[in-house]
Amino acid sequence: MTTSISELSAQVRQLRSHDAWWKNPRWARLFTIFAVFMVLSILTNKVQGSSSDYTLLFKNSWFSARGVQFLIGSVVIWAIAEVWRARGLSRIAAQAAQPVRQVKDIPALKNVWVKRASLLVLVVVAILLPTMGMFTLPYFQSVLAGQVGVYVLAALGLNVVVGWAGLLDLGYIAFFAIGAYTTAILSGKLPIGADGSPEAHPPFHLNLFFAFPIAVALTMVAGLVLGAPTLRLRGDYLAIVTLGFHEIVLTIARNNPKNITGGALGATGIPTFRFNLFGIHYDWNTTDSKPYWYLAIGLIIVVVFAFRRLEHSKVGRTWTAIREDEVAAAASGVPTVKYKLMAFAIGASTSGFAGVLATAKITAITPENFPLAVSIFVLAYVIFGGMGSLTGVIVGASLMTFLPAFLQGPPSWFNNGVPVVDPKDIPMWIGAVLLVMMIFRPQGLIPSKRRAQELAQAEHGVGDADAMTEPAEGVAP
Amino acid sequence: MSTSTETAPAGSTVGGPVLHAQDVTLRFGGLTSLDHVSLDLYRGEILAVIGPNGAGKTSLFNSLTGVYLPQEGVIEFVPDNGTAISLVKNGAFNRRSNRKPHLVNRAGISRTFQNIRLFNALTVLENVQIAAETRSSSGPVGVMLGLPRNRRNERAARQHSRDMLEFVGLRGKENAIASSLSYGDQRRLEIARAMASDPKVLLLDEPAAGTNPSEKLGLAELIQRINTELGISILLIEHDMRLVMSVAHRITVLNFGKVIASGRPSEVQQNPAVIEAYLGSEAAEEAAAEAEAAVATDAVPAARDAEPVEADAEPEIESEAEVDAAEAAAEADAAEAAAAEEPAAEEPTAEEPASTEPASEQSGAEAQAEAQTASATEAAETAEAAEEPDAEAGSEQSPAAESGQTAGSRDRDTNEEGSA
Numbered sequence: 052m053t054t055s056i057s058e059l060s061a062q063v064r065q066l067r068s069h070d071a072w073w074k075n076p077r078w079a080r081l082f083t084i085f086a087v088f089m090v091l092s093i094l095t096n097k098v099q100g101s102s103s104d105y106t107l108l109f110k111n112s113w114f115s116a117r118g119v120q121f122l123i124g125s126v127v128i129w130a131i132a133e134v135w136r137a138r139g140l141s142r143i144a145a146q147a148a149q150p151v152r153q154v155k156d157i158p159a160l161k162n163v164w165v166k167r168a169s170l171l172v173l174v175v176v177a178i179l180l181p182t183m184g185m186f187t188l189p190y191f192q193s194v195l196a197g198q199v200g201v202y203v204l205a206a207l208g209l210n211v212v213v214g215w216a217g218l219l220d221l222g223y224i225a226f227f228a229i230g231a232y233t234t235a236i237l238s239g240k241l242p243i244g245a246d247g248s249p250e251a252h253p254p255f256h257l258n259l260f261f262a263f264p265i266a267v268a269l270t271m272v273a274g275l276v277l278g279a280p281t282l283r284l285r286g287d288y289l290a291i292v293t294l295g296f297h298e299i300v301l302t303i304a305r306n307n308p309k310n311i312t313g314g315a316l317g318a319t320g321i322p323t324f325r326f327n328l329f330g331i332h333y334d335w336n337t338t339d340s341k342p343y344w345y346l347a348i349g350l351i352i353v354v355v356f357a358f359r360r361l362e363h364s365k366v367g368r369t370w371t372a373i374r375e376d377e378v379a380a381a382a383s384g385v386p387t388v389k390y391k392l393m394a395f396a397i398g399a400s401t402s403g404f405a406g407v408l409a410t411a412k413i414t415a416i417t418p419e420n421f422p423l424a425v426s427i428f429v430l431a432y433v434i435f436g437g438m439g440s441l442t443g444v445i446v447g448a449s450l451m452t453f454l455p456a457f458l459q460g461p462p463s464w465f466n467n468g469v470p471v472v473d474p475k476d477i478p479m480w481i482g483a484v485l486l487v488m489m490i491f492r493p494q495g496l497i498p499s500k501r502r503a504q505e506l507a508q509a510e511h512g513v514g515d516a517d518a519m520t521e522p523a524e525g526v527a528p
Numbered sequence: 529m530s531t532s533t534e535t536a537p538a539g540s541t542v543g544g545p546v547l548h549a550q551d552v553t554l555r556f557g558g559l560t561s562l563d564h565v566s567l568d569l570y571r572g573e574i575l576a577v578i579g580p581n582g583a584g585k586t587s588l589f590n591s592l593t594g595v596y597l598p599q600e601g602v603i604e605f606v607p608d609n610g611t612a613i614s615l616v617k618n619g620a621f622n623r624r625s626n627r628k629p630h631l632v633n634r635a636g637i638s639r640t641f642q643n644i645r646l647f648n649a650l651t652v653l654e655n656v657q658i659a660a661e662t663r664s665s666s667g668p669v670g671v672m673l674g675l676p677r678n679r680r681n682e683r684a685a686r687q688h689s690r691d692m693l694e695f696v697g698l699r700g701k702e703n704a705i706a707s708s709l710s711y712g713d714q715r716r717l718e719i720a721r722a723m724a725s726d727p728k729v730l731l732l733d734e735p736a737a738g739t740n741p742s743e744k745l746g747l748a749e750l751i752q753r754i755n756t757e758l759g760i761s762i763l764l765i766e767h768d769m770r771l772v773m774s775v776a777h778r779i780t781v782l783n784f785g786k787v788i789a790s791g792r793p794s795e796v797q798q799n800p801a802v803i804e805a806y807l808g809s810e811a812a813e814e815a816a817a818e819a820e821a822a823v824a825t826d827a828v829p830a831a832r833d834a835e836p837v838e839a840d841a842e843p844e845i846e847s848e849a850e851v852d853a854a855e856a857a858a859e860a861d862a863a864e865a866a867a868a869e870e871p872a873a874e875e876p877t878a879e880e881p882a883s884t885e886p887a888s889e890q891s892g893a894e895a896q897a898e899a900q901t902a903s904a905t906e907a908a909e910t911a912e913a914a915e916e917p918d919a920e921a922g923s924e925q926s927p928a929a930e931s932g933q934t935a936g937s938r939d940r941d942t943n944e945e946g947s948a
Contacts, residue, residue: 357672364671365661365682372647372658379645382593384633384662384725393668504649508707 081129088125181341192340194456199449200347201409206432206448208401214439216394217374219290222297226399228421230266230406235318237262242310259324266403274399282391304418317417343412437495439502546571546761552601561587563785574762576776584785585765593639594629638722639731644714648707655706656689659724696720712743731763751775
């Protein structure tokens with residue numbers, strides 16, 4: 052029988068070689084690239100369709116000089132790719148990666164002190180960032196403080212839930228909203244008086260710094276309230292429940308019960324952080340974003356230090372165990388529900404923490420500041436950067452929040468004040484980046500070792516990449 | 529290792545039961561997985577639970593460890609201080625409850641799994657450390673603040689894990705990824721993880737499945753060392769009869785969720801009910817005849833050959849009622865086999881129609897057949913006289929046949945052991 056197999060394969064090979072020339076896969080690749088380029092030609096065309104000539108956009112994109120340019124472009128790209136392929140994709144990639152690997156292998160880099168020093172350098176660069184290049188523009192400073200800082204903080208918290216404990220949370224920004232509304236209430240801007248009368252007497256007038264611990268405690272409780280009844284669910288089911296939780300929180304905010312949330316108008320004029328102690332007085336000024344950025348850096352450093360310890364401790368290991376095999380973890384004596392609740396509470400409180408910071412920066416909140424899309428974006432930041440890896444999440448969240456702002460561009464920043472990309476198209480480009488990313492590097496930019504290992508094993512059919520499936524041993528009848 | 533100092537009364541049953549299950553019944557809808565199973569594991573002994581595939585062995589383990597809640601019966605764990613801990617009990621208002629798996633582990637019962645369940649992406653050491661650390665008091669806040677107490681706890685847990693790894697013979701592989709280990713080493717790692725939480729009772733679910741003969745020998749030695757050196761009582765599920773016979777002090781045999789025999793290995797080997805459960809009485813007869821005729825024949829081919837023979841054998845059954853009963857039982861068996869978890873269970877059951885006779889009554893091997901046996905009793909009684917001596921004769925062959933999956937060479941070995 053063994054001979055017949057080799058004979059068969061030889062026959063198959065012969066049959067293949069006698070196939071029509073156009074069945075060669077390289078032509079399929081050419082067609083794919085050509086199709087992508089034709090779509091791109093439409094997407095990037097400034098010409099708008101008109102009601103008098105429906106085919107205007109297509110004519111202008113395809114049957115014109117523009118179309119020819121794109122055709123040539125696609126063929127060139129395809130030719131390069133084919134040559135690349137013929138010379139051995141992996142070999143070239145390995146050669147290109149060689150210097151990187153050499154740098155990685157330098158023993159001095161593995162020294163703890165070198166690592167710490169480089170970390171310090173990074174922090175210093177981050178602190179000096181607002182004085183460098185385009186970041187001197189107030190627009191980018193505002194992006195740094197209001198977007199990058201806030202969402203890095205939020206993504207770090209979500210990383211605990213999704214990356215470490217393996218619980219898919221799609222309603223994460225609900226906790227962010229709870230933190231934001233807590234801030235508004237504590238600062239005395241909510242609740243507005245009955246029927247919106249100006250003589251309202253809000254119960255609190257606190258310095259915003261006090262909002263941090265209170266918001267953390269409140270969101271932690273909210274996380275426990277959501278988690279306790281739902282954590283028996285796994286994977287997709289938990290995701291749906293958290294989705295529902297997000298909607299509940301938003302609807303409460305919109306419906307304005309007892310005037311607590313201010314309804315669709317939300318709260319405005321929320322004061323900023325103030326520091327008035329030991330004779331030192333400092334006011335975070337809304338016109339200057341730099342102090343917020345420094346504050347955000349400080350908070351991120353604190354959170355990163357705490358989480359780093361968590362990751363390499365009993366708690367982090369236990370989360371990994373639950374993520375990999377909940378049944379085996381329970382059989383080893385791990386109180387799984389307790390640890391899942393812990394992850395939920397820690398993640399939720401970090402989100403609330405970020406919510407306070409964001410509210411103090413934007414000084415006005417409405418329910419529309421916390422749409423479901425933001426929850427999903429933060430999840431995308433975590434996955435993009437590399438689930439379970441603190442460095443990855445920081446890098447991922449920074450890039451993904453900064454890039455859209457950069458592409459939209461500030462007025463007259465460059466390109467004669469015309470945004471590089473139509474602001475309306477930004478989500479589309481982000482989506483495209485995520486697609487490409489997930490196909491070619493599913494483990495994220497800078498994956499954690501454990502996660503990369505799990506993904507590699509899942510591809511070989513050993514275990515799951517996530518605690519998304521039912522336990523094989525079944526559940527109690 | 530605090531447990532290593534304790535003395536272990538190896539093989540003795542003087543210590544009283546450490547794990548006590550009484551009338552445990554577990555049903556999945558219409559399928560009765562465990563049917564009034566009672567079982568006592570004595571302090572310091574190795575008790576093997578054997579039975580054909582689908583007999584309910586793993587269900588029993590899952591009931592003992594809190595994964596399943598049996599509908600009837602109680603399970604108790606009696607630690608060294610003598611106060612019993614209820615694992616499954618009838619609470620107030622007839623509300624049944626069980627201890628959750630992690631609390632069962634905390635009480636002092638650890639288990640391994642039939643299909644290895646390791647934390648595959650973690651290192652060998654981390655796998656064990658996770659179990660060891662469930663006993664440390666470190667909390668998340670203390671960890672984030674970096675309290676020195678946590679570091680001490682962590683160091684202690686790591687040392688304990690290293691000790692356990694050395695005990696099972698995985699020294700030097702601490703930093704390997706768990707999934708990269710060989711199958712036998714993965715089994716050992718699972719045992720090390722189970723022992724890291726300092727159990728009093730260790731439940732091993734087919735520890736030798738998928739390992740090669742030399743690994744099996746090592747495992748047998750390891751199981752005995754756990755029992756004698758650490759004084760841990762062991763409940764062992766295993767299909768490999770050589771391993772079972774060499775390490776177990778007592779054996780309990782399950783078939784169709786019922787305990788059909790229990791006792792010392794030599795007693796169980798000669799129990800006719802056990803022979804029937806594994807081979808069916810016809811097959812046992814055949815095998816016995818073969819054994820008498822030729823000296824060194826394979827029991828397994830004999831058992832397989834018996835299947836076609838069975839059809840020929842049926843006309844030999846005198847009474848009409850018996851034939852009907854046998855047919856009805858065959859139908860019931862087919863339904864049962866379809867519902868059973870593993871298709872392999874079909875082999876013994878397919879041979880069962882012929883065993884509607886007395887042995888099935890006294891052993892209760894076939895719950896479904898009971899209705900029919902009532903009508904068949906008269907005929908069966910006449911058959912009894914003829915049946916009994918044959919079964920006795922076939923006893924030497926039977927446990928070796930191992931539900932028709934072993935090679936003939938091993939059968940001969942087991943026979944020698946059994947007779948020794």
